[in-house]
Amino acid sequence: MKRVALALWLVLAAVGARAIDTEAAFPDAERQGRYERWIHELRCVQCQNAAIADSPVGLASDLRRQVREMIAAGQSDAAIKAFMVERYGDFVLYDPPLTARTYALWAAPAVLMLLALGVAVRVIVRRSKATIDSDPEDAA
């Protein structure tokens, strides 16, 4: 219990202050944009639920430096992703990769939409064939 409380305290302590980059931004918008996208999509594994962009802990700033250096060295997005996943696993990606184990997760929007709309449309079509009673309370 005490350990849980301590862990929680550490997490919350990490939340209070913002992580702010002291390095200069990239001179071009393209690389700065990629940098910002990456630091928002990589999870700070140490603090459990914040992106490395938002965490002031040491590891987060080390990982931001890593991303910055890889972009500066002209490395591709695929290389950055591979670098992080090799070390921290898929957990580090806020955008879950498409694998056999996440097919259902990524198919959910389409499947649920089709299912819900399918049922709704079926009901609507069935009702539209029913007799429309004329209720005197037709106010709308």
Next chain:
Amino acid sequence: MIPEIGTLALIIALLLALAQTVFGLAGAQLNRPSWIAATTPAVAGVWVFVTVAFVALAYSLATHDFSVTYVATNSNSELPLLYRIAATWGAHEGSLLLWIELLATWALLVAALSGQLPVAFRARVLGVLGLVGVGFLAFTLFTSSPFARLSPAAIEGADLNPLLQDPALAAHPPMLYMGYVGTSVAFAFAVAAMLSGRLDAQWARWTRPWVVAAWMSLTIGIALGSWWAYYVLGWGGWWFWDPVENASFMPWLAATALLHSLAVTEKRGLFKSWTLLLAIFAFSLSLLGTFLVRSGVLVSVHAFASDPSRGMFILALLLFFIVGSLTLYAVRAPGLKSEGGFELVSREAFLLLNNALLVTAALLILTGELWPLAMDAFDLGKISVGPPYYNAVFLVPGIPLVFLLAIGMHAGWRRGLLSSRRRVLAMLFGGALLLALLLAFGAYRSAGTALTIVAFTAGLFVMGSALIEPVEAWRRGQKLPRAAIGMAIAHFGVGVWILGVTGVVSYKVEKDVSLAPGESTTIAGYTFKYLGTKPVSGPNYEAIEARVVISEGDRVIAELPTQKRVYRVQKNPMTHAGISVAWNRDLFVALGDDLGGGKWSMRLQYKPLVRYIWLGAVIMACGGLVAILDRRYRVRRTADAAVADGAAAAEAG
């Protein structure tokens, strides 16, 4: 002494809640008028004793009774009174007590304001609410007592988490819980209806104002939480798709769907079993949220300290209520016959699509939340589902929902889009598109993201569409019923909210800089000049305050003090952002680290239209308030209720 009174009050409240349950449910079932009559005093008694317990905890906090574990861990002698009171719901045990206090309050309101309901039905509703109360009171007493003593007493308290020392956050949990717990009223009405077998338009009419009230609280509660996260966390983000945020958003989506399906059930007596299911679903998602936040199965920035034994208790409660009610549903629903039809294009059809999309949205969030948990539990690996996933999938039902809303408002019951509105709608759509283009390219000089134009158009289209009916009525000199005005206001709020979200997502500018005193930097046309820092001290914290002057061209528009605080007890640094507010944008300065020589790192942000996010939510809630005041909900004992009462009595006897 006071804490023991608190515990005793909770025990009495538990017994009274048991009485409320038995008198309410058994009284109605066995048709014992004296039992039924005893339900109301039991409800009042529960409220009184829960309130005594609640006040006892607040009193212990206010008077620094550090012999109480809860007080010692969540307060401090330097903590200002407002936050000592707010600490009552600042951690797990206390917030559970707030949950129960609000449940008792809802039950009291139902008892007081439901004079027009048939007595047996009313007793059942109160009985179900009593049962929910029994569950949560038992949970508090057996696993999470806020009155547990600490021996030996602490000399000083560990202080309230500094993140929670904020006025918005003091108000956020009560509003949010009011909404969460409010879904239990809809649930109680649904279960009572299934038990009594009477499920008709009348039932929907009784339920509706309660659902609107809960939905309003939920809306305001979520908006307050978002606003708090925006300026207290110092990140300038307003929504993080954190599990705890999702736990409040899912019931909101379900409650919104329920509001709309209740409209159909009330007006046409259709979708009865679906409406029932949604009422159960909304409450289930509230309970699920409570479970996820308190059981320790999820990792979140906001989660309460938790342990698995508590998790098991809530899980048992959750399954009892949800599976119990859903089984009752499975037995009753096949017998519900809905008569009557409607055309392909009709109000009913639009509302059904609305429901399909809202429920899809809620289920998608649930999927994103639970999939990683399932993978982890079965050792299939660990993944993270974060903003990139939610932002993308939420648009799938979200965008069609908004366009259907704009049109659907003008569909008549049973048949057809109101022909008189077709031209207006087409013109409005054209106007909205034009205005969206003007906004994007005129005001912000860029197309933004791929969806910016679509989303601006959608927002403006909905705002315009919501105004059609009120404007027409005004021109004809007619008076609209309050319900219609409320609907128009709420839908207008949806449009405002969309504008805000689109503006800030598409055109925000963030820049991290390191500045020495006297240096300045420019973003989005605003020049931020850093003057220097000075130390300041608050009641329970020390801070460094930086002054930043913002100018636009030659004109100084704001001088922002922005602080980095260190609370004396918990020692963790907190950013207190400086924010300049205007109707069309926020300018946001957050202080980072001292880089030596007076130089500081800071984050500067330009947040266009961000205020419209919360303004939209407030407008939505106002719409709910206006609708709730509609005459038809206030009619005391109407003739048909009296008839229904007679019928119920005859049926029972």
Next chain:
Amino acid sequence: MWRYFLPAAAFIALGGLFAFALVRIGQGSLDIREIKSPLLGKPAPGFRLPTLAEPGRVVASSAFAGRPYLVNVWGTWCAECRAEHSALLAIGRTSGLPIVGLDWKDDRQEAIAYLRELGNPYAETLSDNDGRTAIDWGVYGAPETFLVSADGHVLEKHIGALSLAIWQKKFAPRLAGGGAP
């Protein structure tokens, strides 16, 4: 009408999932905060770092090739590290394995004083001040302990404070069998 029972069935399934997860958390066989290292069974990342005592001397992982060794990530700022220190000393003595200490983002003087006070379990103590080696090893919180096989593969990893019980349960069998998990 079986379809009316679907919602109840769905919630029962959901409840089953939660109960399963809670039971596993209660037993300690599931830790939602633990991230399983993708390096298990793969070649160890290696290191090349200055030693804590003599910053001028650089030690590389090749110095340990050919026999199994442990890598322990620690820091004076880490409370759990202090808690596992005595276990680490005992393991170093009894197992006969060399332990490489990776002093992660730490103050050099404080680290030297810390080892002087509590005893030094490490064959070599290396300073990872900029945290690059820690990133290579996928470290996300100290203490973390890796077991590297004679042929340079990561056999096992423990996150959090080590104890003799954990050593016996998790690491000793790997050493005996030698196989990857």
